[in-house]
Amino acid sequence: MSPGGEHLKDEGTRRQVILAGGIAGLVSRFCVAPLDVVKIRLQLQIHSLSDPSSHRDVVGPVYKGTVATMRAIIKEEGITGLWKGNIPAELMYVCYGGIQFTTYRTTTQALSHLPHRLPLPVESFIAGATGGGLATAITYPLDLLRTRFAAQGPDRVYTSLMASVREIARNEGAPGFFRGCTAAVGQIVPYMGLFFSTYESLRPSLAGLQDLPFGSGDAVAGMIASVFAKTGVFPLDLVRKRLQVQGPTRARYVHRNIPEYVGVFSTLASILRTQGPRGLYRGLTVSLFKAAPASAVTMWTYEKALRLLQEMEVAAGEN
Template sequence: MEPKSDLEFILRNLLAGGVAGMCSKTAVAPLDRIKILLQAQSVHYKHHGVFKGLMAIVKQESIFALYKGNGAQMVRIFPYAATQFTSFEIYKKYLSVINIPMVQHGDKFVAGAAAGVTAVTLTYPLDTIRARLAFQVTGEHRYTGIANTAITMFRTEGGIHALYRGFVPTMMGMIPYAGFSFYCFESLKYLCMKYAPTTLCRKCDRNTVVSVEKNHHYNLEILLFAKTSTILHIRYFKVESAGMIKTLTLIYRENGVTKGLYRGMSINYLRAIPMVATSFSTYELMKQLLQLDTGMSVA
């Protein structure tokens, strides 16, 4: 049953986005943890590569340790992904009616960047907490859970500022990352539906917001293909004490470019395709199941 109001559309979209985010992050949770351990140069794993590091985690801790911090990740990712996807749909609809050539050609980028900024602003403390939990090694735990981490950081590290430490550089990275992510996906989806509708689409009784050919719907094949475009990577620096420039300078002086500023880059290439493919595929599938294809009205 199609949503009867914009509010119902937004609520359904929040659910679709949240589920998509949880599926995508769970799929790459082991890679997320080893990425954090390598980037932060944990004394236990900094000499390992990606695959040896994963095996070392299982050997030294347990197979379940691959998912350490994933609980906090789920608490964070549901509102984050729900906000990001829903914000994108709303921003995209409003930007589509603006009669400015530059905006018309870049509306998907602007909508994606704005959606990323919105989501990060609302959920950043949860990301900080998740990183702290994932960095812990068995036997050296400082925090016992999500609430304990938040309370401890708030009380001992400067209040709310501690939970938003590193927010500015993360935001600077999020704007191009989210902007290009949504722009590439929407553009490639449009091209595939326009030039190969019979190959990459299937018949559908309802038209869609982004459909080029009426009565056609996109298959998961187009989504998996389109999201490979988001391998573009921006590293988000978690600044724990110094400012962004000082942190970048310190990392460069101590470890250089390859082993410092771009540490963890290979993991991002490994995780990018399954993560974003799962995210957008699940989101679009949820949209179909929840009958969100017709979109929302614009006042």
């Protein structure tokens, strides 16, 4: 943080922010891809882990816990199974990071020109929600492709990224690329708002601390903010995943008994009715385990990349 009291959103040019955001998304995604695949598999699993009788007619694997799920995927699909869907996910995270941080910076700069400056947490909430919502909507087709590839077991549903795009376009039309988008935006707006407001509130007090994970208080602030925000909106994340695998290929994924869902609220009601409140939190543990390091890596990489880009520009100007 600069001596003038500038925050993350005020630092760097637009080009630097776009590049730093894209780099942060790329690095973060690759690091947490295996946990993301595990999370998706657990979110799509509808049978109860505590009731063996619910496993009798299940076609497909029964996953129990993060480590056991990783082992099962490696055993059945090889180590590369933990990176299924990584190509569309990397594309999504690069685009998402650039759009998110640029919108965040632009929105907060616009808010700074209001006659009466808003409190920092409120300002950060608005900017974070705006950036997250816009980035989610624009990159959503890549998110859907990521989920469908991660949901594939040993029997492949789609042979390649381009093949999946052609098949969805042919069989489901343009709306097929946006299944569950309402739940995604409904989730990301409060999530990013809570994340950035918490992050910006914690960052000043942690900025001077060293000898922390990843070497700075930025990472710790990102981890705390992510855990807090993720827990609050997790049911909508689960609903999004269930809706993303609807359509003509629904019964061909690793979990063959995924029910047919239509709409966010009817999906929530159906899960509550058939699986109880716990059904809305399948995969929460691995989600939190993934979200904390992912956000820490994202914010740490963003800050480091931004500073490096600034230093490179200064050095170029001096030559």
